[in-house]
Each structure stands twice: as C-alpha cells, then as structure tokens.
Amino acid sequence: EQKQKVTVQLDWIPNTNHTGLYVAHEKGYYEEEHLDVQIIQPVEGDAGQIVASGKADFAISSQEAVTLARAKDIPLVSLATILQHNTSAFASLKEVNIKTVKDFEGKRYGGWGSPIEKAVIQAVMDDTGADYEKVKHITIGSTDFFTTIGRESDFQWIFYGWDGIEAKRRGKELNLIMLKDLDPVLDYYTPVIITNQKHIESEKELVKKFMRATAKGYAFAQKHPDESADILLKNAPELNRDLVKQSQNWISKRYKDDAEQWGIQKNEVWKRYSDWLFEHKQIEKNIDSKKAFTNEFLPTQ
Amino acid sequence: MKNLSTYMLPVVVLLFLLLLWKAGVEISGIEKWILPAPEVVFQTLWKSRNLIFSHSIQTILESVLGLGIAVLLGVGVAVLMEWSDFLRKLLKPFLIVSQTLPFIVLSPLLIIWLGYGILPKIVIVVLACFFPICINLFDGFRSVDTGMTRLLQSMGANKLQIFRHVTLPSSMPFFFSGLRLAGTYAIGVAVVSEWLGAEKGLGILLIRSAKSYQTETVFAAIIVITLLSLLLVGVIELIARRSIPWHYFNKGEATV
Amino acid sequence: MKNLSTYMLPVVVLLFLLLLWKAGVEISGIEKWILPAPEVVFQTLWKSRNLIFSHSIQTILESVLGLGIAVLLGVGVAVLMEWSDFLRKLLKPFLIVSQTLPFIVLSPLLIIWLGYGILPKIVIVVLACFFPICINLFDGFRSVDTGMTRLLQSMGANKLQIFRHVTLPSSMPFFFSGLRLAGTYAIGVAVVSEWLGAEKGLGILLIRSAKSYQTETVFAAIIVITLLSLLLVGVIELIARRSIPWHYFNKGEATV
Amino acid sequence: MNLQKRLRSSSRLIIKNLSKSYKDSNLKVLHNISLTVGEKEVVGVIGPSGCGKSTLLDCIAGLTVPENGDILIDNKSIVKKRGQVAYMFQDDVMFPWRSVLDNVIIPLELKNIKKDTARKEAKTLLKTFGLEKFASFYPFMLSGGMRERASLLRTYLCKKDVMLLDEPFSKLDALTRSQIQEWFLHILSQQQKSVLFVTHDVDEAIYLSDRIYVLSQRPSKVIAEVPITIKKPRSIDISLSKEFISKKKQILDLLKQ
Amino acid sequence: MNLQKRLRSSSRLIIKNLSKSYKDSNLKVLHNISLTVGEKEVVGVIGPSGCGKSTLLDCIAGLTVPENGDILIDNKSIVKKRGQVAYMFQDDVMFPWRSVLDNVIIPLELKNIKKDTARKEAKTLLKTFGLEKFASFYPFMLSGGMRERASLLRTYLCKKDVMLLDEPFSKLDALTRSQIQEWFLHILSQQQKSVLFVTHDVDEAIYLSDRIYVLSQRPSKVIAEVPITIKKPRSIDISLSKEFISKKKQILDLLKQ
Ligand SMILES: Nc1ncnc2c1ncn2[C@@H]1O[C@H](COP(=O)(O)OP(=O)(O)OP(=O)(O)O)[C@@H](O)[C@H]1O
Ligand SMILES: Nc1ncnc2c1ncn2[C@@H]1O[C@H](COP(=O)(O)OP(=O)(O)OP(=O)(O)O)[C@@H](O)[C@H]1O
Ligand SMILES: [Mg+2]
Numbered sequence A: 001e002q003k004q005k006v007t008v009q010l011d012w013i014p015n016t017n018h019t020g021l022y023v024a025h026e027k028g029y030y031e032e033e034h035l036d037v038q039i040i041q042p043v044e045g046d047a048g049q050i051v052a053s054g055k056a057d058f059a060i061s062s063q064e065a066v067t068l069a070r071a072k073d074i075p076l077v078s079l080a081t082i083l084q085h086n087t088s089a090f091a092s093l094k095e096v097n098i099k100t101v102k103d104f105e106g107k108r109y110g111g112w113g114s115p116i117e118k119a120v121i122q123a124v125m126d127d128t129g130a131d132y133e134k135v136k137h138i139t140i141g142s143t144d145f146f147t148t149i150g151r152e153s154d155f156q157w158i159f160y161g162w163d164g165i166e167a168k169r170r171g172k173e174l175n176l177i178m179l180k181d182l183d184p185v186l187d188y189y190t191p192v193i194i195t196n197q198k199h200i201e202s203e204k205e206l207v208k209k210f211m212r213a214t215a216k217g218y219a220f221a222q223k224h225p226d227e228s229a230d231i232l233l234k235n236a237p238e239l240n241r242d243l244v245k246q247s248q249n250w251i252s253k254r255y256k257d258d259a260e261q262w263g264i265q266k267n268e269v270w271k272r273y274s275d276w277l278f279e280h281k282q283i284e285k286n287i288d289s290k291k292a293f294t295n296e297f298l299p300t301q
Numbered sequence B, C: 001m002k003n004l005s006t007y008m009l010p011v012v013v014l015l016f017l018l019l020l021w022k023a024g025v026e027i028s029g030i031e032k033w034i035l036p037a038p039e040v041v042f043q044t045l046w047k048s049r050n051l052i053f054s055h056s057i058q059t060i061l062e063s064v065l066g067l068g069i070a071v072l073l074g075v076g077v078a079v080l081m082e083w084s085d086f087l088r089k090l091l092k093p094f095l096i097v098s099q100t101l102p103f104i105v106l107s108p109l110l111i112i113w114l115g116y117g118i119l120p121k122i123v124i125v126v127l128a129c130f131f132p133i134c135i136n137l138f139d140g141f142r143s144v145d146t147g148m149t150r151l152l153q154s155m156g157a158n159k160l161q162i163f164r165h166v167t168l169p170s171s172m173p174f175f176f177s178g179l180r181l182a183g184t185y186a187i188g189v190a191v192v193s194e195w196l197g198a199e200k201g202l203g204i205l206l207i208r209s210a211k212s213y214q215t216e217t218v219f220a221a222i223i224v225i226t227l228l229s230l231l232l233v234g235v236i237e238l239i240a241r242r243s244i245p246w247h248y249f250n251k252g253e254a255t256v
Numbered sequence D, E: 001m002n003l004q005k006r007l008r009s010s011s012r013l014i015i016k017n018l019s020k021s022y023k024d025s026n027l028k029v030l031h032n033i034s035l036t037v038g039e040k041e042v043v044g045v046i047g048p049s050g051c052g053k054s055t056l057l058d059c060i061a062g063l064t065v066p067e068n069g070d071i072l073i074d075n076k077s078i079v080k081k082r083g084q085v086a087y088m089f090q091d092d093v094m095f096p097w098r099s100v101l102d103n104v105i106i107p108l109e110l111k112n113i114k115k116d117t118a119r120k121e122a123k124t125l126l127k128t129f130g131l132e133k134f135a136s137f138y139p140f141m142l143s144g145g146m147r148e149r150a151s152l153l154r155t156y157l158c159k160k161d162v163m164l165l166d167e168p169f170s171k172l173d174a175l176t177r178s179q180i181q182e183w184f185l186h187i188l189s190q191q192q193k194s195v196l197f198v199t200h201d202v203d204e205a206i207y208l209s210d211r212i213y214v215l216s217q218r219p220s221k222v223i224a225e226v227p228i229t230i231k232k233p234r235s236i237d238i239s240l241s242k243e244f245i246s247k248k249k250q251i252l253d254l255l256k257q
C-alpha cells in the first residue's frame, strides 16, 4: 500500500526536544508504518489553529498552550509529553547570586511578557512571602538570553536543555532555580506532542502508527544520545554542532526520566495546572483536564 | 462634491469589505478561532476599547515620530545625493543595505545599542519609511524640466536658488508619492518593531492575544491598525492637495 | 567610463563598510556572539558556502517569482485605477489594507489557505512588492503632460492608443522608481516570509543559526541577502537605462 | 457678395454662432462666432493676441466644448467629435522619447500603418522640409523652427480634408518660409483640402488666403470678413501691388478698432 | 564705415570668432562668428531656421560652452559666466505652479527683493503689457502671445544692460506688437541698454535695429552686417519708404544665397 502523508509542525527551530522525530524519520520508523512525514519549522510560536484545523496532523506544543487553546474551545489534544518534567528554570549570573525566590526582590526580570509568566513569578514569590512588587519586569521579546542577561535583566526564565547548556559551553556560571522544584503545579508538561480532536476520534490508526514510530524514535534517542544528535544535525545542519551534542547528552536522560514509559501523562498534572490557571484568572473558563490529553496512543509494551 | 465622494467611498468600500468577510465566514463555516465573524470582532473591539486604546497610543507615537524623522532624513539624504554625484554613488549602496537588513534577527545588536525603550522602534520605523521618500524624491530631482533650470541659470541663479525655485517644487509630486508609501508602512512597521521587546503597543497586544488564542482580539487589533493607516494616508493625501494644487489642475480642458 | 565608476564605486563603498565594521569590533571589543569580526564571517561564508547556496536558491526563487508577479499585478491594478475613477476609489483602500496586514500574525490563516509550500511566501513577496510599483506608476499616469494627450486626442486617438503612446511611456520613470523600491524589498521580504514555516531558505538559515547562537552564520547570511538585493537592484537599474534612454539624456547642455 | 454666396454653398466647414468661456478663469472668450471654409479654400484668421483664436480651433478639433453654437463638416455636426480635422497646435508638441521621424509618423501609426511603411512615406517629405539630416534626432536637439516644421509635416500626415493651423510659419525665416509655403500651395492645388489658419503676419495672411476673418478683442466676434481676390498663383512680389497694400491697410485698420 | 568704427569703439558686447558644435549630434553650428553690440544699440540677427541663432544666444548667456572664440562684455570675458545678460528664450518657459505675476517677478526674487515689493513693481508693467487682468492666472490659462509677453516682461525685469531676445514678438498680432515695441523703444531711449535680438520678420528687424547681422546656413558665419541708418524715432509707415524697401530687398537677397 502507498504511504500516507503526515505533517508535523514544530514549536521552534529544530532542537534536541525534537530529536525523536528526526530519528524516527531518519531511521525509517515512519516508513515502516507507511507514513511520509514532513517536519515543518515555524518561527512565530506554535499556531495551534493549524493543527486544530487539520492542516497539520501533529505539532509540538506545550501543556500551557493546549490548556489556553481548549479554554477557547480549540480542539487540541496532547498525545505524549516529550519530557517528563519541566526543565525550565529561573537563571541568573552567579555574581548576582540569586539563590532563592526571595532574592528576586529588587532585581530585574527579563521575560517575553506573557501574562502567565507574571502570574507564575508572583505566585512563587507569594508562597515564600517575598514581595512581587519589588521585581522590575522587562520584556525582551525576540532577543536571546545572553544578549540581555546581566545587561538589561538580572534573571530570566530559560529552558535549561538549550540555553543552560549554551551557558556551560561559554563557561558562564549560572544560578538556576528549577521550576519543578518550586511548586508541583509548575512541573507541567513541556513540550508535548499534540493533534486535534478529530484525529483521535476518526484517525485512530494513523495516530497510533505515528506515535508508535515516534516513541521508537525517542527510545533510540534516549539510548544513543551521540548518534541521535548527529541525526538531528544532519536534518538541521544550520544548528550549532557542539551545543546540540551537549544538549542531547543532557536531555536524553530526561525524555523518559522517572516514568514507567516515555510520553505518559498524568491527569493530576493537567488538572493541577488548569485549576491554577483558572484561579489566577489566566483562562476565562476551566477545562476538563481528562479531555486535554490521552495516553491511549502510546505504544503498549 | 467630488471631494466628498472621494472621502466617502473608501468608507463604503470598507463596509462592503466587512459584508464580504461576514459572508465568507457564514458560507465557509470556518471555525471562529481561525476567522471570527465581524460582529464578534467588533464586540471585542468595543469591550476592550480601553485596552486597545492604551496600546494604540504607544504605536501611534512610535509611527508618527518615526515618520516625521523619516521625512527629514529622506529629504536630507535625497538632497545630498542630488547635491554631489560622489555622495550619490557613496550613499546608494548604504540605502539599499539599510532596507535589506532583517532587523528582527539583528535585534540583539539593536537592543544593545538602543536599549528597550521607544528608541529602537522609532529607528526601525524611520529606516522603513525614509527609503521610499528618499528614492522617490531623488528620482523627482532627476526628472526636473530643463527649461526652468536653464532659465534660472541664465539669470545667474546659484545652485541653492535653482534648487529652491525649480528642483524642489517640481519634484513635489514624487515626494508625495513617496510619502504616501511611507505613511502606509509606518503603522505596520511600528507594530512589528514592538516584537523586538516592549510592554505596550498594538504589536504586543497582537502577539499576546495570538499566543493565548484570542483570535477575535487579534482581528480587533488588526482592524485598528488598518484604520489608523488609512487615517494617516488620508491626512497625507490632504496635505498633498493643499501643498501642490497646481499638480491637480485639470490642465485646460484637455481631458474633457 | 562613467558607467564603470557608477558600478565600481558601490564595491569600494562596501569594502569601506567592512573596514568600518572591523574597526568597530576591534575598538568596542564587543563579544563575538553579538557582532563577530568580518574575517570570521567570511570564513564561515566560505566554509558553509554549499549550505548557504542551497538555501539561497530557494529564497531567490521566491523573491524573483514574487517580484515578477508583483510587476504584473502592480501594473494591472494601476491601469485599472487609471481606467476608471470608480475603480480607483474602490481599490485604493484595499491597497492600503493589503499593506497594513501583519501577515506574521495571520500566519495560521495563510498556512491554512495556502499550505506550507512556496505559495504563501510568494504571495507575501507579491503583496509587499506590487504596492510601490502600483502607487508610483499610478502617480506617473497622473502627471502626464497634457500637450501630448491633447495632440493625440485631436488626431482622434482612442483611449487605448493614448495610453499606449503617451501615458505609458511618459510614466516609465515613475514605474522604474517603484520597481527599484520593490526590487530592494523582494529578497528581504522573502526571507521574513519563510518564518511562517518552511524547510529551506535564507530565512530558515538565519533563524536557526540565530537561535543556536551562531552569530557568524547569521552575519554570513545577512551578507548574502544584502549582496543579492544589490544585484537585483543593479539589474533593475540596467533595465531602466536600456528601456528609457531618453529619460537619462542630458537635455541640451543645460546642466553644463 | 455673390462670391461669398458661392463659397457658402460649397462650404465644407461651417461654424454657427459659436460661444465659449472658460470656467476656471470665468472668461468669456468667443461670442457668436460664425464662419465658413469652402472646399479647396484657404481661410486666414487674424485677431488680437488673447482674443480666442486657439480656443476657436480647439473647439473645432473637439478639444474643448463650446457653450453653444454648432460646428459642421459637410453638414454633419462635429461638436465634441475628435479626429475629424488635422490640427497643428500653436506651440509644437513633441514626444521626447521619439526621434523626429517617429514624431512625424504618429498619425500614420494611429491608423495602424506599419512603422516601416510610415517611415518611408515620411522620409521623402522630411527632405522637402529640410529635415532629412535630422530624422534620427531627438526633439530637444532641434531648433524652434525645425520643431515647427516637423509638427506642420505631422499635421499634414493626418491626411484630413480640413486642416487647422495655428501660426504654422511663425518661427521660420523668410526663405524657409517661402519654400514651405510653396510646397503648401502646391499641395492645396492638388488636393481637396480646406484650410483654416491663424497668423499674425498680415502679409502672409493676404498672400495665402482666399478670405480672411478678422476677430475683435475678447469676447471676440467676427468684425470683418475680407475676401482676397488676387488671382493665384501669387508671387511674393505682389506685396508691392496696389491691391495688396490696400487690403493690408484695411486689415490693420480693422485690428486697430 | 566710420559709423561702425564709432560703434565698435564704444562696443559693450563683443563676440570674437565664436565656434560651437554639439557633441551628441556632432553638428558644427557656429563658425567664427564675430559681432558687436554697442551701448544704447539695438542689433538684429537674421538667419535661416536652424542656423544657430539660439545657440549663439545660449553661448552668450553662458548656457552652453563654445569650443573657441571669446565673448566680452565691457571688455571682460563672460564665457561660461551666467547672469551677465538678460535672456529671453525662444520658447517661453513658465513655472506651472506660479501665477503669471509670480512668474514675472522671478528675477526680482532671485535678487532677494521682498515678494510684495517685487509684485508691486511688476503690476504696473503688467498693465503696459495688457496682462493686468491675468496677473493671478496660471500659465496654462494663457494664450501663446500672453505667455510671450509675460516672458518678455520677465526678461526686462532682469534689469541687465545687455538683453538677448530670441524672437520676442513672434506670437503677437500687429497691434499688440506695435504697442509693445513702442514701449520697448521708449525704454531703450531712456536706459543704457544694448539689445541683441533674433527675428525672422525682416520688416521688424529693419524697424527696430541700428544694425542687422545676417547669418548663413549651418555652420553659420556672418555673411553681412547691414547698418540701418533710418533716423529714429521711426514710424510704422516707413515700411513704404524707399530706403526701407531697398534694405529689405538687400537682406532677403542675402538670405537667398
Ligand atoms: N541640444 C542640442 N543638441 C544637439 N544639437 C542641437 C541642440 N540644440 C540645437 N542643436 C542643433 O543646432 C542647430 C542650431 O540650432 P538653433 O536652435 O541655434 O537654431 P536657430 O538658429 O535658433 O533656428 P530657429 O530659427 O529655427 O530657432 C540645429 O541644427 C539644431 O539641430
Ligand atoms: N485652459 C484655459 N483656462 C482658462 N482660460 C484660458 C485657457 N486657455 C485660454 N484661456 C483664455 O482664453 C483667452 C483666449 O486664449 P487663446 O489661446 O484662444 O488666445 P489666442 O487668440 O490664441 O491668442 P494668441 O494669439 O496669443 O495665441 C485668453 O484670454 C486666455 O487667458
Ligand atoms: Mg493662440
């Protein structure tokens, strides 16, 4: 039988979060499932509408995005979390010595200016009785971490797996406060693989095949960081080889991490976060967390 | 009468546009989170008018300031290029380079040099707007009727006088078509420039609502952007007609 | 001779630019991942020439195709607007709207309608490039010398003949200044348009190297973009001089 | 009188109580102008500067619209109709992007005649007009008189039975002028043309015309219609003849009114 | 002869073996032209169309550069120097964005005279030129003759001792023309002006000039210098006088060569 065309839209430039996809592509796992997968890179964020509308079959997104989308009745469903735990962190240069959330006071925070990020910082500071009002917000938009850290801003919210590693590479010493350690609610899933409601209802076979191959890809990436890094680089030769290699080494361990299976998602995580967003007025109506994700399509081993 | 229709019709057209939009939404049955119906958008527009207004102020400020400076810069550069052939050859490549630099990618540099304030936005607006003005005006200088020039030369007028009395006035039509272009771009560019990093502005509103899937707000913002641009261009049109009436004469009754 | 210098000097200028850049880097001691030294950039340019080349092809394709269509569309619309006053008033707002829509935010719509292929990129290039051509050409139509029109009218020429023999040729200078603008934008716009979602193209190269902190590649790409744009504009310049020599006459020796 | 009757009967161009005023300068220019031009007839128009001669020709050529009055060619009204007559403007219009030759052949091109054929035809005439050396020149390289000759030639190439000429020889020296005029009269003797021409040179008017209309100051009326009965062909020396001098005096006096 | 000597000695404008050819049409136009204009002298230039009269004036006005030869005013060379003379072009140049009045006062503005003062001065002259009604008109609303008068007036307002006029009266009817010429001669009788003017109207040349230079075909040389000794002021009727007619005949014959 002839192969089925499938498009996957990334959430950013190709990076080590996506390695599994490229491995599955390169190693022919998709082929085995008779899938002809095309991986697309946008720049301006993940446009969930494109997946929801079915123009793209799958996409890389985040629990945050899916929750916001569903709150707006956009039928997105998360099929798997690529990383078990939130690898993002508040990072600052060592010399500024921000060790705890309390130290945020009187410092400048450089963010991308989304309301949620403010809510999060406020929340974590309130928890520790710190005064959020003492933090100065700066929106750094599309500019990157290193341009601004220590210049216009003292601490920023980064993905350790990329920016953190780059800092290491440059021998910049960072203080890191991992979000997952601050509050269980902040240990949400990011990034996740999503599709739209219709697919999981009417295209079960396709989704199953795709996830089977993808899971295989991530399994491989988990075992062979170096080789899979090469595969990623082969598909995105523009990337910084050194950075990718190191990033992959760090991240491979974290795909599955402490879970019994890669990609598996817990309802509590989804519920906790959406409730939190609702309480903090980040979404107008709360969502039914059970509908927002499914483990149904993860391969049964 | 003529003027009335001239300034009314666009409105009619816009209404027609909305109808088209509404029809499109109804017929295609497209999901509201991709293309919301106009009435929804206008409700949003009304509901969040204060929010949108406060953002608009910022963007308007950026674009108007930028456009103002762009006019000065554009005219200035054009004059320099007209003044000396050497300067012309020297500047031309710079001009083109200035238009081809993808500033979003260069944001780090811009930020480091200009910080996060309104400055980098204005710089970007200026960069985008001065170019059409400059190029058009310069081409205007180049197509001046030699008769008038020779006349003033025969009277022993100096370069400056010739420029003031012949070159400048006769290239005004070119200048204004450049300005019209610039005016059309100003707002849009200001919006994009805010993506470099800002707290206020329609660009921020756009991105934020897009990211949180508030499509109706996105479209509300776009409508505002469009209206502002139309307004700006309208004003420029008026200025043009005031400042070079002779260009709009129906010469003789040739075209009867 | 004159021509030689005309086409040599830009090169000289660019070299001078590079020197400036080098000096800047040396003096300011700016970090290399913000502004790398030129030689580093050129090494990268050479090292990854194949990669850059393959990306360039895509972008060139997009921009040249886009520009081509833009010319047709621009001229077409301008002619329509000249043809009937009603159409003019009808179309003008559309034109301006077309320029103010921030397509990056509308990417979902564009992609849903036009897919991920080359199509949406070309559409964006066309949108950006047809406008200056159209506006300038139209303004050109408006500044036609009435003498020639009256002459042909007196000979009983029909609208089409007058258009062909008077309006069109005498508005060529306007057309070419519009085309020059469009040519300057084409490449840059194509680059940005690729950010909507693509696999190939200088835009992709730019963003990937930027986000993975390979500033030297970023600048290598920018240099390529700039050179391509300069090339494109140069070609347009040549075409202009070929097609309207009379516009470049030094009329009489007036300007001696 | 009976002469005029005869002319009237066979008139090709008839203008009846033509009136015209310009809106944007609210200026009454023409007031009840009536005149006729017969077949094979050359009619001169003389009048003070700014009285409305060019306006009159514009009306006939359909370039501006008279308030009232009628214009007939072969008894068909041609008000607002264009392309019925060949019209040489007062200030010659040249296409800067066309060589002299290509400027001259415009009327032929408009008739969709092939460029080469048109060029061939025009070339021979350029010689008569002393422009053959300048065929490939661009207009800005021409002298005033050359441009004038070129546009006269162009007007001739419109090949219309009715020709309107606005000061067609004003920039030509005596010699060139008489050469062109000779050619012109030769043409007229061969072809069924009717010519209405404006001039300020009374001698010229008398020398060329069968009749001369003298117009008054603005708003201009026809103050006199002067038939010139000197038999043709006329030599240039007639300017010393009794009849000539008397006519000249008559016209000059009319102008002085 | 001694008359000419007298003039030479007090010559204000002297042109010595002037030669000129245009590159882009590689055309030799002027060949060793030498002529002089004395103080309070009016000198006419007559020559076949296209021989180089306008070019000659362009050279004097510094608008084009002669290959060789020299141009002196009060014995100072003015080659390439501009603004030494008042120059009225053959085809009148008008600024479309200026009213007639403002077109006329350009030379005054260039002298940084206040607009109002300039306007006041010009207004009175507009009357003499029959343009007062049209002061506020834009050029495209003017008739050919009106434009010509306007540019003559503008040239006068340059207030230079040396005036170059290229067919200054060609578009004027006999009456208007004689009015303007009267004013012109009046001016000359009062002011120390030297005038070099081009015309194709031999009568006019004889009527106005103290001397007339006749130029040959291109490349043009001076083929004759004809002194007009008819005493001034001259009435228009002199055109019937013996001397006038003989001079006219002489010049026409010269042109025929
Ligand atoms: N700018 C120019 N470039 C090339 N050739 C020119 C230019 N101007 C004039 N000529 C040529 O020089 C010759 C003289 O031109 P000019 O205008 O001086 O003649 P003229 O004596 O004024 O004739 P007319 O009495 O018809 O005005 C003409 O043959 C013309 O073709
Ligand atoms: N387009 C116009 N708009 C307004 N007024 C005009 C226009 N054209 C001509 N006029 C006026 O109409 C009158 C007649 O102009 P016209 O050109 O017919 O005169 P004319 O008889 O040709 O004079 P001349 O012999 O000087 O050419 C003039 O007073 C002029 O001011
Ligand atoms: Mg006239």
Ligand SMILES: [Mg+2]
Pocket: D143, D144, D145, E053, E054, E055, E090, E166
């Ligand atoms: Mg001349």
